[in-house]
Structures are given as structure tokens and as C-alpha cells.
Amino acid sequence: MLETIKVTKSFKGLRAINSIDLEVDAAEIVGIIGPNGAGKTTLFNLITGFLQPTSGKIVFRGKDITGRKPNAIAELGVARTFQLDRIFHDFTVLQNVMVASRLYARIGFWEAIFHTRRYRTKYADVWEYAKKILQFIGLDNKKDEIASNLAHGHQKLLGIAVALAANPKLLLLDEPVAGMNREEIAVALEIIGKIRSRGISILLIDHNMSAVMSVCDRIVVLNFGTEIARGSPEEVKRNKDVIQAYLGVGKHAA
Amino acid sequence: MKLGRILSYSLPVLFLFLLPAFLQGNEYYLHVFIIIGINVILAISLRAIATTGQVSLGHAGFMSIGAYTSAILTMQFDFPTYGALLLGGLAAMAVAAVIAYPITRVRTIYFAMLTMFLGQVISLVVTKWREVTGGTSGLLNIHPLGTISIPGLITIDFSTKLPYAYFILFLVFVVLLFLYGIENSYIGMTLKSIEQDESLAASIGTNIANSKAIIMCIGCFFAGLAGSFYAHYTSVLTPDTFGLFPSLYIIVHVIVGGRRRFSGAIIGAIVLTMIPEIFRILKEYQPLVFVAVLLLVIFFLPGGLVGLPQTVRVEISKIYKRRAGNA
Secondary structure: OEEEEEEEEEEOOEEEEEEEEEEEOOOOEEEEEOOOOOOHHHHHHHHOOOOOOOEEEEEEOOEEOOOOOHHHHHHHOEEEOOOOOOOOOOOEHHHHHHHHOHHHHOOOHHHHHOOOHHHHHHHHHHHHHHHHHHHHHOOHHHOOOEHHHOOHHHHHHHHHHHHHHOOOOEEEEEOOOOOOOHHHHHHHHHHHHHHHHOOOEEEEEOOOHHHHHHHOOEEEEEEOOEEEEEEOHHHHHHOHHHHHHHHOOOOOOO | OHHHHHHHHHHHHHHHHHHHHHHOOOHHHHHHHHHHHHHHHHHHHHHHHHOOOOOOOOHHHHHHHHHHHHHHHHHHHOOOHHHHHHHHHHHHHHHHHHHHHHHOOOOHHHHHHHHHHHHHHHHHHHHHOHHHHOHHHOEOOOOOOOOEEEOOOEEEOOOOHHHHHHHHHHHHHHHHHHHHHHHOOHHHHHHHHHHHOHHHHHHOOOOHHHHHHHHHHHHHHHHHHHHHHHHHHHOOEOHHHHOHHHHHHHHHHHHHHOOOOHHHHHHHHHHHHHHHHHOHHHHHHHHHHHHHHHHHHHHHOOOOHHHHHHHHHHHHHHHHHHHHHHO
16 A cells, blocks of 8 residues: 655755655554654655655555655545644634545535535535544544644544544554543544554554554564564564664663 | 524615715715725735735735736726726736745745735836836826716716725625635635644645635735726825835734634724724824734734624623622
8 A cells, every 4th residue: 555665864964764665555554663763753754745755765556656745645545643733723623624524525616605505515515524534533522612622632533533534545643642541542542443444554653652562563663764673563572673772772871 | 583684784784885875975084985995805805815824014015016007007008997907906816826836835924024025026116117107206197987887777977986985885895705705615714724734734635835826816816906996096106005014004904803803804994994084183193003003902902803892791701700709
């Protein structure tokens, strides 16, 4: 589904991402872990077009998407969430999801301005579509609340709902459970599993190891922009390089 | 309920429709009415551009493009005035379209600076291109709007102020309906989402550059239209009518009225056009008055003039709460 081929990104000579090869298959959940500054989010930005790779290729469903604009990549079926609570804070929960449904809605400019009958039908349709997504995520009882008034955990879930509304085939989740308490994490992980069972592939970054280990099929470990390990959660857990990267054994040892 | 809604819309419309007729005896009041109309169009079209989070400091520049285009077309090429009116708007829109893509890539403060310099460049061109624009001495005797005559029914001759008042009223309604239609549609929602978080909007498939460029073109079209109308109404154009200060005034109209609500720009333009006219003595000190009003609003009315009822309600409920707390 997604393949990155020797993707490299340098910032002023510093290699933030160094020749990364990554594959995500259909309905697979792949985790990317690594210490802070390992280049995880940079990789996300490269895949979704917010940054252009210095070299290498990114292929999505057989199409070379290297260097395309974020909105064009979204249109092909790659959606993402952002770190922190990136949602439309002034909108209600339902408005957030509705505005994110634009690729589903396909509302034209003139029909919208003149509120034609076709527009009203489409709008009602988007309303239903957005409500269904909120039901799926479990936020339908909060649909009329202003997004900025939501609790942190709910804002995170809304972020996922917004990305889902773009109707993706591949969903990139940047720290989906960061800052959540245990119950919230359980809910979020269940939702991530449900998304996968809809046939959507997921690429996921998080620092919460137990969460990543429990939900991912495969894990790729980055450190200083380079892949240091990959494999099943069990394999990665036992990997010496990984333990060293996280605990800093040998480097900072007194 | 339904009747109440119809009344709440139709009564102000009816009032506005009758107002010029009442003011008919007083040329000066009619003039203020017309200027208010022009300022409403400018404020509401600036607000439209600002829905994506971009504040243009060159809006009066686009107005001048419309004004000069229309004036020159009618004076030198004998163009019919109504055609020129439309072309004035289109000329402003065309300039906006050319610069929109590069200019809308930059954010907030840089956009404001670029549009400010653009406005200055436009006014420089108008000042220096003497053969066409008349330079600093400007253009005189611009044709009034052409006579509208429907044989056997009505003949409207634009030799007095009254027909201009009705014509601008008509324009204001068209512009308001159009922009209100945008704001309260899915398109408007998309534009507002861009203001809140550009990257997030792009990640769900919004073409940011296109959206910003389109709304900028639309806003500038209406500014050009207002400019064309102004040219034919006053029959005189000088470059200093459209400098940096008029651009700033339009922004002040929007902020004082209330940035968040559609009606804000309308109220702001009406009130701030009237203040210097009511207190004639203040007219010389217009910048001072505007700054004072602006500061008062920023500090005491965060929602602008349209937010006044709510601010008052909140303050009153605070007082009640305090009392309840003391008791």
C-alpha cells in the first residue's frame, strides 16, 4: 500500500531522515518508535507532503507521490493526525468532522453560494456522514460542543475523527494516546483496532510502549534518522540496539 | 415564529428602502447615506478575504483600480457606464488574481505588509501615470451613471443624489447576499477552517492556495465595484482618496463592528462613517477618533459593537453573581 524507498531528508546538512525503507500493507498497523528527535514526525511530514524529501521516493498504491502537495496526497487516500490537539478549535465537534468530509462531500462553489437543492441534499448527506463517523469514534453525544471545550482525550479522538472523515486508505497517527489516562488509552486502542478492521492501514507513532506493542503488527525503530531495528513487537522488545538507544547504555554510561 | 423571522428581515429592508426618500430634501444626508453604502461594501468584502485569516492592508488600492478603470473607460473610450462599472470590478479582480498565488502563500503579518506595499504601488502608478490618470491633479468630470429608461414605465436620470442612493442600496444588497451566501455555506466553513489551522485543513484535502486566491479575487472584485461606483458618483478622482489611511479605515470598520460576525462589518462601517459626520468638528481629527474608538472596542468590547448586547449581559450577570456571593 505504502512504500518509501531510500527516503532521506536533510536540514542544512543534518540528516533528519536517512535512507528509510518502509512498507505498510493493506489493513496493517505499523508502529514507528524511537527516542525524541529520531525523525518520526519528519517521516510523517515527508509521507503526507508537508516536507519534500531530499532524495528517495514515496509510492502509494503504485503511484509515485514524492513531492506532491498535502491536499493532493490526502485526495489519494492518505490522512493524518498531528501531535498535540490539532483540531478546529472554534468549530463544534460536528462541524470539525463535516468540514473534514470535503473529499466525500464534493460540494461545488456556485451551488454552495446559491444554496441550490443539490447543495442542500449534499449538505444533509455530509451531516449524516459526519454523524456516523462520530458514532464510530464515540463522540456523537458531544457533537454540538465547541471543540476547544472538550477534554484532552476527547480532543485527541476528535483529531482521529477528522482524519477519518477524509476517507483514507492509510491513516497516519502521530502520538494518538499521548497524555491520555489508562481508560482513555484503552478506548483509543479499541478504536484504532476498529479502524483497521474496516480495511484501513495505519502507521502510528507513540512513546507509550505498552500501547504501541499491544496494537501494532510490526514495529520500526528509528534513532537519529536511521532505522536500527524492525520486526514484531516481541522481536523489537528483545533487540539490543533498541534497548541501548532507549536507555543510552554505553553512550552516557559513567 | 416564521412570521417573526420574515418581519425581522423585511422590516430593516423596508426601512432602508424608504430612508433615501425621507432624506430626499437634504442632499448632505443623502451623500452620507451613499458613502455609508460604499463603506459597507468595502468592509464586508475585506472581511470576506479575512475569513481565511489574511488581513489586506491594500483594499483601498483595489478600490482605486476599479475607480480609475471605470472612469478612464467611460471618458476616453466612451464606454457605457454600467459596462465600465462591471469592468472596474473585474480589473481589480484580475490584478488580485495575478498577485494572489504568490501573495497568499505568506502568512498573516507578511500578507499584511505585502498588500500594504501593493496598495502603495497602485497609488504610485496612479500618481505618476499622468497621461492616463491625470496624476496628482486627478480626473475631473467623470460621467455620471447613464440614464436607465424602460420605455413607458420609468426613466431614472442620475442627475440628483436620490437615484445614486437607491443604486448603492441595490449594490449593497447584492454584495451582502452573495457574501452571506458564501459565509454560511460549506465553502464558508472551509475558509474558516483555513484560518484556524492551515496545515490541518491541507491534511484533509483542502487546496489552501486556491481557496485563499478565490476569496481574495471575490473580495477585490467588490472593492473594485465600489470604486467604480464612487468614481461615477463623485465625478472626481484624486490619488490621495485611496491611500494607506483609507485602507486602514476599512480594517477599523471591521474590527470595531466585530470581526467574528457578518453583521459586524456592516455595523462598523455604518457607525464609523456616521461619527465624523455627526460631530462635524471631529472630522479633521478622524485618525484620532478612529484610534480612540478602536482602543475602546479592543479593551472593553472584545466582540465589537455587535457583541455589545452580549458583553452587557455577561457584565450584568457578573454583578448579580457577586451580589449573590456576598449575601
